[in-house]
Amino acid sequence: MTTKTDPPAGAEAPSKEPNSRRDFLMKAGLGAGVVALVGQAGASLRSLVPNVSYDAPTTVKLGAPIDFPDGMKFLPDERLFVFREGKTFHAISAVCTHLGCTVRAEALSKVEEASVEGKPLRLTHRFQCPCHGSKYSGDGTNQTGPAPKPLAWYHLSVAVDDGQLVVDLAQEVGHDFRLTVA
Numbered sequence: 306m307t308t309k310t311d312p313p314a315g316a317e318a319p320s321k322e323p324n325s326r327r328d329f330l331m332k333a334g335l336g337a338g339v340v341a342l343v344g345q346a347g348a349s350l351r352s353l354v355p356n357v358s359y360d361a362p363t364t365v366k367l368g369a370p371i372d373f374p375d376g377m378k379f380l381p382d383e384r385l386f387v388f389r390e391g392k393t394f395h396a397i398s399a400v401c402t403h404l405g406c407t408v409r410a411e412a413l414s415k416v417e418e419a420s421v422e423g424k425p426l427r428l429t430h431r432f433q434c435p436c437h438g439s440k441y442s443g444d445g446t447n448q449t450g451p452a453p454k455p456l457a458w459y460h461l462s463v464a465v466d467d468g469q470l471v472v473d474l475a476q477e478v479g480h481d482f483r484l485t486v487a
């Protein structure tokens with residue numbers, strides 16, 4: 306049998322915090338924990354996204370115009386054919402429009418004069434893909450095989466600082482595009 310005893314005289318009775326105060330302290334502690342967790346998660350996610358973009362630039366300097374022979378020059382790094390007719394230049398992609406193999410240029414036995422999109426064009430080559438046999442005419446138009454569309458033509462310009470030819474591999478142009486250098 307137990308008997309209930311009063312606290313000795315002079316001793317403090319156990320404190321009885323009001324419920325509202327205890328709730329407030331618990332909620333405040335919980336809130337601080339959630340804020341800390343969210344902050345940490347945000348910092349972790351942010352660390353996955355770099356401040357700097359490391360995408361490759363789309364413009365590439367190709368060299369001085371004088372370094373390009375009259376006719377065609379293949380640039381393997383850019384997978385690009387650059388054609389020169391005197392002072393005018395145009396550039397055709399060597400990337401097959403089927404599944405992206407590098408097409409090969411084949412010199413025509415006889416240079417052809419053609420009108421492409423209303424502009425004269427001297428055709429010196431045609432192209433064919435070694436992977437699945439697509440064939441393209443000298444201006445890059447797909448003729449046979451699974452290639453669904455023509456080879457891309459890219460924008461050319463002259464760099465203001467050193468006069469080199471510059472290709473923009475993100476800027477496709479029509480088959481009437483020509484760059485004329487001074």
Ligand code: FES
Nearest residue numbers: 401403404434437
């Ligand atoms: S990748 Fe060129 S024909 Fe298939």
